[in-house]
Amino acid sequence: MNIEMPINLATGYKSPAQRARVVTEGWATEELYCPACSQERLTPSPANTRAVDFKCRRCMQSYQLKGKSSAFTSRVIDGEYKTMMAALMSDTAPNLLLLHYRPTGWSVANLILIPAFAFPPSAIESRRPLAATARRAGWVGCFIVLSRIPPEARINLVLDGQAVQPSSVRAQYQRLLPLKQIAAPERGWTLDVLNIARSLNRPEFTNEEMYVHSETLGRLHPENRHVTDKIRQQLQILRDTGLLTHVGRGRWSLT
Numbered sequence: 001m002n003i004e005m006p007i008n009l010a011t012g013y014k015s016p017a018q019r020a021r022v023v024t025e026g027w028a029t030e031e032l033y034c035p036a037c038s039q040e041r042l043t044p045s046p047a048n049t050r051a052v053d054f055k056c057r058r059c060m061q062s063y064q065l066k067g068k069s070s071a072f073t074s075r076v077i078d079g080e081y082k083t084m085m086a087a088l089m090s091d092t093a094p095n096l097l098l099l100h101y102r103p104t105g106w107s108v109a110n111l112i113l114i115p116a117f118a119f120p121p122s123a124i125e126s127r128r129p130l131a132a133t134a135r136r137a138g139w140v141g142c143f144i145v146l147s148r149i150p151p152e153a154r155i156n157l158v159l160d161g162q163a164v165q166p167s168s169v170r171a172q173y174q175r176l177l178p179l180k181q182i183a184a185p186e187r188g189w190t191l192d193v194l195n196i197a198r199s200l201n202r203p204e205f206t207n208e209e210m211y212v213h214s215e216t217l218g219r220l221h222p223e224n225r226h227v228t229d230k231i232r233q234q235l236q237i238l239r240d241t242g243l244l245t246h247v248g249r250g251r252w253s254l255t
Helices: 016-031 081-089 166-181 184-199 207-211 214-220 227-241
Strands: 062-068 075-080 095-102 107-114 124-126 141-145 155-159 204-206 244-248 251-254
Touching (some): 016 062, 016 095, 075 081, 081 141, 081 184, 155 166, 184 214, 184 227, 214 227, 227 244
Parallel strands (some): 062 095
Antiparallel strands (some): 124 141, 204 251, 244 251
């Protein structure tokens, strides 16, 4: 993967936004491969295709590319809240590619993949409705809250200006694939419990350490009144997916 971007494509464009769009999309067309299979290039979507910027012709995975000249922080602006939530619940959301580029010299600084099946609904946060005076009055957009997505679901393709080997990227994607077999509504619980387990910052932990976070999980899932039972269930599901190892009664380790 060549991290240098084709600045020549911006010739003739005056708007910074237009220049950034043609350069980032041009780079992605030439350099992006499919993390989900062995396809070496992604195919750009037809103009004005909503939400999907690229597709893999082999496995038919879809990708949305978001480019930014500064590092992505805690939140990423996305589209309509209801549309995004419906896409997650129906497993029709595209995989997300977050491209941080350096506008001085035009090169890729970081590129992160978040698989579509690794978005918990808790990571989608509604924005304020547009004002009554706006052209789309009442429209509600959303943020993607990156801290609510488990670290292993944020896969680096480029890190600090260095391209990661495609074989490593694909191995990380394959490791997460068992999550895709969990029904979308249940998967949100699984991902939230995994994120809490990661936040403990310990290679091993206990059920009791997870129960401390029952209130947090209860706020994310107010429809469930048996949070500790649900935590135990989800730990067992994470064991079955290979993302946790059961090391003893009420004790777990991260794999």
